[in-house]
Amino acid sequence: MGTIEFEKTDRAFRKEILQQPEGKVFTACFACRTCSASCPIAAVSDRFDPAKIIRMIQYGLREEVLASDFLWLCSSCYTCQENCPQGVRITELMTLLKNMAVQAGHVPSGIRAQRDIVKQEGRIYPLDDFDNKKRKKIGLPELPTSCDMAQDLFSEERGA
Amino acid sequence: MNSPLRYALFLGCTIPARSRNYELSARKVAEKLGIELIDMARFICCGFPVKSSDRQSALVLAAYNLALAQKEGLDVCALCSSCASSLTETAHHLAEDDKARSAVNERLAKAGVQLEGPVRVRHFARILYEEIGPERIRSHLTKDLSGLRIASHYGCHYLKPSEIYDHFDDVNQPKSLDTLVALTGAEPVQYQGKRRCCGGPVLPVDEQTALTVAGQKLDDITEAGANAIGLVCPFCAVMYDSNQKGIGTAFEKSYDLPVLYLPQILGLAMGFDRKELGLNLNVVKTKKLLAPYFEES
Numbered sequence: 415m416g417t418i419e420f421e422k423t424d425r426a427f428r429k430e431i432l433q434q435p436e437g438k439v440f441t442a443c444f445a446c447r448t449c450s451a452s453c454p455i456a457a458v459s460d461r462f463d464p465a466k467i468i469r470m471i472q473y474g475l476r477e478e479v480l481a482s483d484f485l486w487l488c489s490s491c492y493t494c495q496e497n498c499p500q501g502v503r504i505t506e507l508m509t510l511l512k513n514m515a516v517q518a519g520h521v522p523s524g525i526r527a528q529r530d531i532v533k534q535e536g537r538i539y540p541l542d543d544f545d546n547k548k549r550k551k552i553g554l555p556e557l558p559t560s561c562d563m564a565q566d567l568f569s570e571e572r573g574a
Numbered sequence: 575m576n577s578p579l580r581y582a583l584f585l586g587c588t589i590p591a592r593s594r595n596y597e598l599s600a601r602k603v604a605e606k607l608g609i610e611l612i613d614m615a616r617f618i619c620c621g622f623p624v625k626s627s628d629r630q631s632a633l634v635l636a637a638y639n640l641a642l643a644q645k646e647g648l649d650v651c652a653l654c655s656s657c658a659s660s661l662t663e664t665a666h667h668l669a670e671d672d673k674a675r676s677a678v679n680e681r682l683a684k685a686g687v688q689l690e691g692p693v694r695v696r697h698f699a700r701i702l703y704e705e706i707g708p709e710r711i712r713s714h715l716t717k718d719l720s721g722l723r724i725a726s727h728y729g730c731h732y733l734k735p736s737e738i739y740d741h742f743d744d745v746n747q748p749k750s751l752d753t754l755v756a757l758t759g760a761e762p763v764q765y766q767g768k769r770r771c772c773g774g775p776v777l778p779v780d781e782q783t784a785l786t787v788a789g790q791k792l793d794d795i796t797e798a799g800a801n802a803i804g805l806v807c808p809f810c811a812v813m814y815d816s817n818q819k820g821i822g823t824a825f826e827k828s829y830d831l832p833v834l835y836l837p838q839i840l841g842l843a844m845g846f847d848r849k850e851l852g853l854n855l856n857v858v859k860t861k862k863l864l865a866p867y868f869e870e871s
Contacts, residue, residue: 454773524779564635566684567631567682
């Protein structure tokens with residue numbers, strides 16, 4: 415990615431992360447790279463590296479992280495978090511970063527679609543009468559085909 | 575006689591629509607073992623798919639489901655590992671954090687429910703392992719599944735994050751699923767990369783990467799000489815069962831690894847037939863592999 419120009423970095427990014435429960439201890443990271451070494455995604459893709467992302471936060475590279483496509487390659491498998499010798503809540507930090515990315519207007523279309531359908535229908539795979547017919551045929555109980563309360567439960571603040 | 579186990583059955587989104595084989599076989603096995611699974615019509619999505627884009631809403635969705643179960647005085651049994659993790663994490667977080675629980679309850683009030691404290695959540699496989707236990711399960715098995723060599727895929731959210739699951743199984747050397755499989759006479763196969771994620775959450779973001787990760791496990795399992803994969807999560811099934819052929823095509827390989835949900839394995843050993851176990855709904859064909867166990871004696 416070339417040279418980092420420190421005047422252009424965003425120190426507030428680091429502070430903002432530190433204020434969140436998931437981000438409180440991220441400064442305990444001493445760059446051992448156990449997270450990257452055990453990450454199943456890093457094992458197959460050069461683009462994803464949890465240790466790199468933590469470093470980028472420390473350098474205040476807000477846009478580079480939040481607008482990235484690599485952030486979304488995290489599969490939230492918790493391997494890094496389980497193995498981190500310093501107790502950094504890496505997986506939860508990734509979830510926090512993804513949320514911040516969405517608030518800043520960056521979200522992969524597949525992820526946005528999932529949220530939209532859950533908000534609309536209360537399920538990822540909406541059920542219709544045809545599904546219930548199939549269920550009944552094999553002896554399974556029918557389920558409601560709509561979930562009216564879903565919209566009430568969603569936060570209004572989200573723009574994405 | 576043990577007191578009957580009663581749980582609110584949390585099906586989540588994927589199972590009723592896409593994994594009816596898991597649902598069917600789990601209901602049959604539960605009934606046989608004296609676990610009462612009570613259907614809750616008003617359950618909605620557990621929140622897991624929404625977590626990465628809107629974690630506050632995900633928390634509220636999970637809490638809504640917990641509140642419904644709590645109202646009926648029931649603990650929650652989840653079949654899907656992602657559901658188990660979303661519900662368990664939420665139950666823990668909101669039991670400990672009064673401020674967070676207050677904020678969530680404000681939202682829940684709009685849907686007419688409140689969450690009043692901790693709710694106990696258990697993955698179905700954990701109930702089998704801990705609350706029923708191997709001996710009681712063994713007493714219900716009537717068929718010997720010797721000849722089946724099953725590589726169990728534990729997946730990520732069945733055991734992690736470990737602190738919310740009371741460390742009931744070891745994250746690095748897990749054995750709960752292998753122990754249950756072994757009861758049937760089938761051989762539990764150990765393989766390299768046993769702890770690897772299925773790649774499922776990356777599928778909507780970058781299909782190629784997700785399939786590459788899933789393909790690695792198919793390779794490792796094949797190399798270890800297994801003839802079937804054992805699972806406890808429908809997302810993992812999407813990767814290994816639904817996408818097995820696609821992975822083979824993409825990487826110019828050929829796999830023939832039937833994918834069986836744990837209750838399909840146990841149910842087979844209990845004497846249930848193909849229809850009762852939903853085996854025809856499995857994507858990779860299971861007829862040839864399982865024919866010897868359905869032959870009339």
